[in-house]
Amino acid sequence: MQNRLRFRMLLLGFVTLLVFPIPTFLYFGWKSNGSLITLFQFENVSILKIGLGLEFGFVFGILALLLLKAPVFDKLPNKIEDLVRSMNLNWGDALFLSFCAGFGEELLFRSGVQYFLGVPITSVVFVAIHGYLNPWNWRYSLYGLIVLPFIILLSYGFLTFGLWFAIAAHFAYDAVLFASMIKQK
Secondary structure, eight states, rough: HHHHHHHHHHHHHHHHHHHHTTOOOOOHHHHTTTTTHHHHTGGOOOOOHHHHHHHHHHHHHHHHHHHSSSSGGGGGGTHHHHHHHHTOOHHHHHHHHHIIIIIHHHHIIIIIIHEEEEHHHOOOHHHHTTSOOOOOOOHHHHHHHHHHHHHHHHHHHHHHHHHHHHHHHHHHHHHHHHHHHHOOO
């Protein structure tokens, strides 16, 4: 059972990494005459921007962990932490899944959806799709209100610093949360 859950989680990571960017590739690849260099913003890559993204995601991840220690979150049903702990993920798995989410989701949402819907709507949709704006469970929604400012700032950071800032920030945020879950098991 444990290995099956771990396999499914890693498979979901591959799907996020490889399938989520496809709509963005299809639309913007066609629009830019197939130039993946333009889509990936390779001309805009810098260690400083990636470093800022890593720092931003790390700091916000730590802040989210501290806020999640509030007693109000003790009664969350089906906590993701319990599910992740039950999978017996290792550090490599955590880094891989963090990269998959950062890369795949940022290409889809920041480079794709945000282009059409703008920052506020895309940010709310992003948090809602993750299940954190749940009208039937106010505790999930409360967590969503913790995550939403991070996503909004990350979205504006994308506009200012580019795709690799957003990927790095998302990666670092997820890596902090995964590290906390692995450490606690």
